[in-house]
Amino acid sequence: MERTQSIQKAIDFEKLHSNFFILPNAWDAASAKIFEQCGFKALGTTSAGIAASYGYADRSMPFDTMLDAVRNIVHAVDIPVTVDIEDGYGEKPEDVAEVVKKVIAAGAVGINLEDSTMDPQKPLQDISIQQKKIDAIRELGKRLGIPVFINARTDPYWIKLETPFNKLAETIKRAHAYQEAGADCIFVPGIKTFTDIRTLRQEINGPINVLAAPGLPSAHELEALGIQRISTGSGPYRAVFSFLQSIGQEMLERGIFEPMSTSKITYDDLLRL
Template identity: 55%
Template structure:
């Protein structure tokens, strides 16, 4: 995909988030499902990490080899003419550098947006330290700017999903994370 075409798709995707009506983003797991969603009139497509993994015989939770994820993303992007946003879980890396290397591949695959979650999959430390997630988001934003290829970052906090912390304080904890993720450069919060 050309840089110009990818930038146009990014702008389209960004505008869908600003429209006054509800924006529904169906989650594709392969090229066929993506094509069906486009033919059904959807203006953009998300991907489902669980759906892609399971369709290839893996369980969710970054168990799918990253190379296979990239292959699936390329196939989905190449099957449609509308923007694609990828669920990349926590970024498939332990360090900020690993995540950045992976996000670069995602951008080069033609994806214009990502979901990045702060859940770790580690039962002993189920949620990423807020400062580490902020570093990831800021580094991803910097990467997209340095490549001159915009990337829409939807930062997800898993405090409620994973039932982390005191339920009476969970909302305040989630708001703290939301604000930090926005300040780091997230375009949207989940």
């Protein structure tokens, strides 16, 4: 029954990309449950949020620690969960496939795989290496007999280089290559302008995922453009901690407790989560 449910969740998640939807990113069981109660049909994880909640910087958290968080999130909700695995925790395709195998065994239906690196001299991974990773994940799904939704993240808009380059052209080139390798969706964080998003939509077949950020066109505009998915990244996590910072300052500087004590979620609500 569990395997049947996992396959059905994977199918349901893939079907969501036939239309437009918003995918919030959770960092623990409670945030996942809140998003489910809001009515979202699926959710993702935020690697930055999970890392920070465990006391790590983004992309420095041990894989086993991330996997524990993923299990907690998956078990807290009934909706599909896709997992941000950063760069796959390795360069060898077989190592990345092993990581994905464990993530899927934890109950996830898909992954984000990014092509940026931690090397300032080479901020983007070679396209051929990224293709091999995607192909290895696709083959893993076939062996397991469970669909694994691959959201291929490409980061030309995300990285900073001293030498200007055509971010849109590089994004499109990488998107085509990743689709050829078997990616189900192309994720382009950092793209914001209406014209660039429209061109991206015109040049790429298949689902496109963009990241919610200041300056991004509205959800209605993106839906009209034909974008399938908006994810939130670490935005909700940062918003929660911004609020935590503000109520802490109110308590210390003004002796005011109302912002905390008048929250919509009561103690009983928290227990029911």
